[in-house]
Amino acid sequence: MSTRRTVLKGLGAGALVTTGLTLTGGSSAQAAPTGDEILLDSYTGTDDQKLTAALAAAKASSPRLPIRLAARNHTFSQTRTTFSGLRILGPNTGWQNPEISGISGALPQCTVTLNCGNGASSWLVGTATTYDVTVSGICFKSSNGVTQFYHHPYSAGTSYATRLDTLTFLGFKHVLGTPADPFAATLNTWAGDWTLVGVQDTQFSLGGSDNWFCPSSMNYGWAGANGGKYLMRFSNVSKTSVRNLYLTARGGSRAILVEGPASQQGGLDFSDCVIEGQNANDPAMGALIVVKGGGASFTNTKLNFGMARPSDFTDQSDTGLIMVQGGTAVFTNTWTNRATATAESVPVVAVSGGQAYVSTVLGMGGNWSSKPKAVRTGGALVTDATVTAA
Template structure:
């Protein structure tokens, strides 16, 4: 049954198991609420049933609120699905039941104490159609470090996260992804720290849409960190780095194969009057391209930061960065003399960069103090 399908055919319940729980018959989905006990007890039973099934049977949650507090080890073929599919946002009220809310509150920690933890290479893990809430501000959704192999062919579809410390990986221990796919409509709000810290290759981080915003004086932490990610596509992100946060960090080794390709994304502060204080994109290594990017409202007060000196909306200190077909809007507090691109190491190739918003007297500026800068006639190079 597809992720978006409702359970409409009914489920035949077998006799009680030794624990007293009813179990779905062979060939059906495993319904969480066909078991007795607390939500954690039900999930323990359904995970055991799913792991023992051949082929793997998916676990289906109910159209209600759930609470889980135990860390779970992932396994190949694990599928946890909401009852239906659709955009969800816990900030939106008064919808008269129109939003397909299947909510899960997690009372877990981060790293090895996250809700889902990979301890070996897994294949074909899927989570879809669920609105996750953190009860404590320190919860991480899914942790699979490189030391435990890789999360291979994982699919994450139409998910919401509210109040999380991290979603995938941690800045110190990124999520190891190979052939991963993101799909559907995502929302991340009320965030407490960097939600995505990723490494790996051959991925399609391409949801239909992702709305992800972070506000507050957080010392320049990044919304997303890509550490040695190669040959992967990233699309359809709307990243709002308000106040003290930065947007995207890209880093990688000299031997990295490149091919991290962003396209059709918005990376910005909230608006001209509520901007990001520093850089929106920082490239320290690896190979990355940004195409059709809306890059707005950054570098309003970079003196706020002490970890590094922010010099432009896009800073290239190493690696290779290709930036093309870019729309740029200035924050009210950002002078036109502030560079859009600054290169102090590595290479930057800049083309078709257009200043918008009606407050430019000349072309957007690029600068080089080291490395290589190749820019076309749409910018002023210094």
């Protein structure tokens, strides 16, 4: 095993230490981590070679040291296996939107372009149960439209206590999980301000329990005739808080799918979210929320501009802005606005199975002649006096 020497931070150039760490893809003469973090640019070579060296140093450190990226553009093409304590951090944090030009000097400038695939070929892949993985303060871009950021399926174990903070994604196929293989999350936390634009497919397919998916804000929009795919899929997620999402499901997209078995513990609680089409004249063509199973609540929801042309869809018959087909769902304090092409007779809530509890639904926009409508063709529907039940 090759040895290398490093200058200990704060002890001067004469204080040297020998380590036995071998860094694949890096120079054996490179400086080791100093202080309390590993600077990516302290290594030489391509960005992938630098990251290989930094990951080896991080994995060998005890306690784990974070890897700090620079205020520049980076390009990574290799799939990386996560490990407990992995932390990849930008140089600072702050709101970023790569679609907006002319303000680059005001925004954090840590950009990572990923040339990877999806599923097992994603950039980050969990192959065993991990604890305390953190990624923060980075604007990610996909160069090929098929990249996935992070894949950790149930077959590989669980991603425990993962923290994702202030991230931007441009042009990704998936961010966490795939519709066929959800991200296995337990005690996960989302924080900070998120932006997802130029999306190519469902960004979030999630499973697990005991999570706090509560960023300060998340701005996530999708346009196009995508055959009714969802912005977010929650597959057997329980005892989890979801807050502060601004989801724009334009054209052929739907916003949220909730599914799970009858044995699920429930407690998937959404609050303070905007879930809508772009506007009254650029709406979602079908349903915005579909509950097929499990247990979920939606509180303080701004639910707007859906069901403009549900005949566009062939995968199912969309019958309301919210569809409950199974499980148990609670809807409280819902503000709703109609799209220009959506008749007042279109239900805000349509129940064909399961149980739905609906209260305080407020029709806004000045174009309601009566109360919003909730209908039942199966299952159970319990409403209050703010809706017309049928």
